[in-house]
Amino acid sequence: MTDFRSQDGLIVGGTHFIAFVAARLAALPSPFPDLVVFSLSLPGIAAFRQTYGNEAADEILQWTYRMARRFAPDAVLGELADDSFSILHEFDQAWVSVPDIAAELREAISGHDAGRRLALIAPPSIGAAVHHGPASRGAALELATELHRRAKLAAQLVPVHGQDGFLLYSPAEDERVRSSTVLSQSLRQAVANHEFRLHYQPLVDLRNLEMVGLEALVRWDQPGSGLRQPASFISEAETTGLIVQIGAQVINVAMQQVDDWIGAGWAPPRVAVNISAIQLQDPDLRSVIFGAIALGQVKPENLELELTERTLITWSNAARLLLDELREMGVTVALDDFGTGYSSLQYLKELPISKLKIDASFVRRIASDRRDAALVKVIVGLGEAFGIDVIAEGIEEVAQAEILLECGCTIGQGYLFSRPRPAQQIPALQLALRQRHQEKPSCQHP
Ligand code: C2E
Ligand code: MG
Ligand code: MG
Numbered sequence: 001m002t003d004f005r006s007q008d009g010l011i012v013g014g015t016h017f018i019a020f021v022a023a024r025l026a027a028l029p030s031p032f033p034d035l036v037v038f039s040l041s042l043p044g045i046a047a048f049r050q051t052y053g054n055e056a057a058d059e060i061l062q063w064t065y066r067m068a069r070r071f072a073p074d075a076v077l078g079e080l081a082d083d084s085f086s087i088l089h090e091f092d093q094a095w096v097s098v099p100d101i102a103a104e105l106r107e108a109i110s111g112h113d114a115g116r117r118l119a120l121i122a123p124p125s126i127g128a129a130v131h132h133g134p135a136s137r138g139a140a141l142e143l144a145t146e147l148h149r150r151a152k153l154a155a156q157l158v159p160v161h162g163q164d165g166f167l168l169y170s171p172a173e174d175e176r177v178r179s180s181t182v183l184s185q186s187l188r189q190a191v192a193n194h195e196f197r198l199h200y201q202p203l204v205d206l207r208n209l210e211m212v213g214l215e216a217l218v219r220w221d222q223p224g225s226g227l228r229q230p231a232s233f234i235s236e237a238e239t240t241g242l243i244v245q246i247g248a249q250v251i252n253v254a255m256q257q258v259d260d261w262i263g264a265g266w267a268p269p270r271v272a273v274n275i276s277a278i279q280l281q282d283p284d285l286r287s288v289i290f291g292a293i294a295l296g297q298v299k300p301e302n303l304e305l306e307l308t309e310r311t312l313i314t315w316s317n318a319a320r321l322l323l324d325e326l327r328e329m330g331v332t333v334a335l336d337d338f339g340t341g342y343s344s345l346q347y348l349k350e351l352p353i354s355k356l357k358i359d360a361s362f363v364r365r366i367a368s369d370r371r372d373a374a375l376v377k378v379i380v381g382l383g384e385a386f387g388i389d390v391i392a393e394g395i396e397e398v399a400q401a402e403i404l405l406e407c408g409c410t411i412g413q414g415y416l417f418s419r420p421r422p423a424q425q426i427p428a429l430q431l432a433l434r435q436r437h438q439e440k441p442s443c444q445h446p
Pocket of ligand 3: 026337357359393
């Protein structure tokens with residue numbers, strides 16, 4: 001067997017590592033040990049390198065490498081790329097637990113002194129692929145290449161599907177990648193073919209069921225699949241960046257709808273659209289918004305932007321300036337899903353926010369857990385102090401609406417009043433809500 005190892009067990013270059021794995025596979029003794037390829041990746045190292053320079057970044061890599069080496073002196077390490085390396089391990093089947101080994105490896109590279117260094121970058125991701133049983137000499141190279149690919153794929157998927165920084169490859173991972181590729185291709189087509197539709201959900205005054213706002217929620221009218229809910233495609237749209245184009249279409253369709261309603265003689269309340277973090281970084285967002293609020297009879301007062309706390313963490317100064325400019329003109333900003341993210345109260349003081357939307361998770365438990373009611377009261381108090389409207393999301397039961405009113409929260413949104421509906425049903429919905437209130441002057445269903 002050719003040994004590509006240098007003195008310290010390091011194999012430089014991916015092809016050499018794979019060749020070494022193939023050689024081991026072909027020469028496996030009986031009874032066959034489990035052969036495990038780990039891929040250890042430090043996803044934050046590239047950004048760290050840019051900021052702190054090559055020397056500091058290499059020092060972290062070296063450290064990680066040394067710790068991995070110390071942890072597994074018999075293993076073979078291949079240095080494959082700037083931000084990752086692979087480790088080949090052989091184990092007796094009797095005791096091997098790959099997740100346990102990964103946890104120990106992670107501990108070894110993150111513990112003590114290394115912890116401080118690694119704290120400077122995103123946490124390491126460990127992927128693993130296991131081979132059981134013999135391998136024929138002819139198939140060894142193909143198998144080694146495949147094991148290496150699987151381990152790397154698992155490491156890449158750690159941030160999304162891993163646990164404790166680790167993911168063991170299974171065929172499901174390939175399926176995930178395949179379906180996400182298919183989804184992103186269909187989304188690209190959907191953007192080109194304008195397959196997105198908007199449904200609108202009312203925000204109501206809990207005291208009289210008057211419609212005081214509308215939230216536009218995107219649906220994907222995918223040919224052959226019916227209307228798809230955002231949960232099935234927004235995150236892929238964000239990962240691929242397609243959310244920028246989808247979001248622009250949403251803003252346009254929503255403001256076009258406002259113009260249509262006005263043209264038909266119905267004055268709609270302010271319409272909110274959800275804006276994702278990536279969209280807020282898009283330099284064209286300004287012209288998209290300005291174009292939309294200049295359509296027909298539309299005014300800036302017709303538009304609200306819903307941002308989440310997560311969005312605010314990553315935003316740039318340019319985005320901040322844009323929001324200030326828009327506020328001056330009359331476009332408002334709501335903070336969505338309030339209470340689920342980082343809830344820095346600093347935002348309330350510094351940013352041009354005019355609405356806080358209390359996340360549905362608080363509302364869901366409000367009737368059973370008095371602590372949620374207490375939290376709502378605090379948020380309402382904050383809103384009053386800062387001159388910010390407070391809205392409760394996800395109201396499904398009369399009891400929830402009643403407690404919210406007791407807590408001083410007077411605006412709400414939820415299935416109790418209406419599910420999101422197509423635009424043509426909205427003017428009639430306003431009348432139906434008024435009628436519901438007249439018949440039963442509480443926030444109850446008829
Ligand atoms: P969100 O902005 O917090 O919107 C509220 C979600 O809660 C909507 O789900 C709405 O249908 C649902 N909802 C409203 N009332 C109730 C209720 O009483 N009970 C329950 N169980 N759910 C209720 P939807 O339409 O599926 O949207 C989910 C999320 O997708 C939105 O959460 C928003 O984050 C995102 N989204 C929707 N449209 C867009 C869009 O145009 N752009 C972007 N970037 N994200 C969007
Ligand atoms: Mg929203
Ligand atoms: Mg929300």
